[in-house]
């Protein structure tokens with residue numbers, strides 16, 4: 001069995017004049033949680049739909065679980081779980097009955113009642129789907145995505161409408177699936193979700209991959225300048241530096257101990273992401289790793 005769940009090279013998809021996917025290269029090892037981030041209309045859903053076998057590509061090559069998603073059959077499809085942005089059409093049944101019904105499509109499904117519990121719908125198991133709230137409906141979508149015990153799970157903005165508790169429960173659910181060996185590809189607009197879940201983050205803008213890396217190192221985040229702040233003589237001071245440890249050491253000596261209101265700040269994932277997508281329309285950063293031309297040294301900003 002290949003160690004690579006997804007291998008895509010030069011994926012392309014055009015809708016009329018709009019090149020939605022303009023040459024995406026992506027390799028996802030088995031067991032990885034990959035989060036796709038990008039502005040609205042960047043091409044994330046189209047990429048995921050192509051890889052999930054729901055949309056034909058115009059160009060490039062793709063292997064997903066060892067097969068071409070453009071031609072693979074039902075057997076291959078039963079190894080995938082998908083949660084698309086639109087709600088799945090389900091009969092006018094109870095939550096439990098719908099999950100049981102969908103379980104019947106797969107050769108080795110999870111226990112439907114356990115799945116209903118896993119997505120936090122245990123108390124609503126006997127409720128009709130039509131009576132669920134938006135967030136509960138989305139949880140049901142997730143249940144239908146995982147009931148087939150997928151090797152590879154595609155989740156397109158799965159937590160839309162989730163309250164904060166439900167979102168955190170969902171994160172632990174995905175963490176558990178990944179620990180069990182499931183490969184997960186998830187699109188989201190929630191940076192904290194990507195930070196909490198992703199082994200790697202892939203930023204897509206204007207149909208291309210702009211950056212790929214772990215949440216802590218994306219776009220040179222780990223080596224980006226830190227901002228050290230403190231208060232002296234009633235005034236807030238801030239210095240941007242490549243060597244925060246050395247500066248804090250100097251300040252410790254200066255203040256003979258505790259530094260008043262010390263803070264050390266590195267760019268957040270959100271700051272790095274916004275930097276990568278540039279002008280807000282999915283603009284291209286200066287350099288391939290998205291770091292652009294950062295100057296070395298120490299620079300006072302206040």
Ligand SMILES: Nc1ncnc2c1ncn2[C@@H]1O[C@H](COP(=O)(O)OP(=O)(O)OP(=O)(O)O)[C@@H](O)[C@H]1O
Nearest residue numbers: 015018019020038039040041042043044045046047
């Ligand atoms: N079925 C379609 N027919 C025509 N154009 C489409 C279709 N689906 C997507 N597009 C266009 O392709 C581009 C990429 O859309 P896509 O849905 O892949 O982006 P996305 O990154 O998933 O966006 P969002 O974050 O808003 O979901 C957009 O310009 C969109 O309008």
